[in-house]
Amino acid sequence: MKIGCHISVGKGLEQAVLRAIELGAESLQVFTKNPRGLRPKKIDYRDATKGVDLLQKHDLTLVCHTPYITNLSTPKPDLQEVTIRSILEDLHIAEAYGAVGAVVHCGKHVGEGEEYGTKRMVETLDLILEQYDGPVKLLLENTAGQGSELGLTIRDLMEIRAATRFPEKIGFCFDTCHAFAAGQWRGETFDDLLEEMERTGYLEHLVAIHFNDSKAPLPAGKTATKKSAKGRLAVKRWPNSW
Numbered sequence: 593m594k595i596g597c598h599i600s601v602g603k604g605l606e607q608a609v610l611r612a613i614e615l616g617a618e619s620l621q622v623f624t625k626n627p628r629g630l631r632p633k634k635i636d637y638r639d640a641t642k643g644v645d646l647l648q649k650h651d652l653t654l655v656c657h658t659p660y661i662t663n664l665s666t667p668k669p670d671l672q673e674v675t676i677r678s679i680l681e682d683l684h685i686a687e688a689y690g691a692v693g694a695v696v697h698c699g700k701h702v703g704e705g706e707e708y709g710t711k712r713m714v715e716t717l718d719l720i721l722e723q724y725d726g727p728v729k730l731l732l733e734n735t736a737g738q739g740s741e742l743g744l745t746i747r748d749l750m751e752i753r754a755a756t757r758f759p760e761k762i763g764f765c766f767d768t769c770h771a772f773a774a775g776q777w778r779g780e781t782f783d784d785l786l787e788e789m790e791r792t793g794y795l796e797h798l799v800a801i802h803f804n805d806s807k808a809p810l811p812a813g814k815t816a817t818k819k820s821a822k823g824r825l826a827v828k829r830w831p832n833s834w
């Protein structure tokens with residue numbers, strides 16, 4: 593397992609990787625573009641090439657994170673189109689950056705119900721992945737179940753992956769804060785959780801872990817990460833197991 597952290601890519605990929613090296617990180621995560629916006633981003637290929645060279649030279653693994661405001665389950669056709677376009681762009685940016693995966697949050701059913709939301713999420717994932725054949729995996733991140741968020745449990749996430757036409761293009765990112773706040777594993781030990789990950793086949797597709805402390809108590813269904821806590825990122829060596 594490679595330990596690292598989230599780093600700003602505001603000054604380009606090369607600078608982000610240099611910062612990771614300076615910090616002694618073995619992996620890093622960067623946003624593909626402004627996390628609170630969907631404005632298209634022009635890739636600076638010169639910078640990306642320098643960054644990728646550094647990643648390889650120092651044996652660092654990179655994961656990208658897509659903006660928060662897409663919704664894979666949106667019932668609105670125009671918003672679905674925007675989500676598809678944005679995530680496709682993220683996959684291409686992640687590829688130019690030499691990332692192993694691009695983290696995306698699960699959909700929100702926005703009042704349409706879980707069944708509808710899940711179906712819609714699978715449909716949107718298919719529409720994205722039928723247009724992308726590159727090496728970057730789309731990493732579904734578990735949610736805290738805030739509002740109408742889907743994808744709280746290991747089982748739900750595995751079902752969504754299996755329902756798509758392109759399961760081989762989908763991996764997972766496990767967020768400890770979200771999992772804790774979702775209360776899915778109340779009363780269970782870490783071993784139980786690991787056993788479930790193994791039994792369902794989730795572990796095999798787990799690429800990254802967000803080690804975040806939780807400000808919200810158990811099971812609040814809130815995603816707030818403790819302000820004092822520093823997030824950590826762990827990346828599994830893909831495709832070997834840890």
Ligand SMILES: [Zn+2]
Nearest residue numbers: 657695697733
């Ligand atoms: Zn996330």
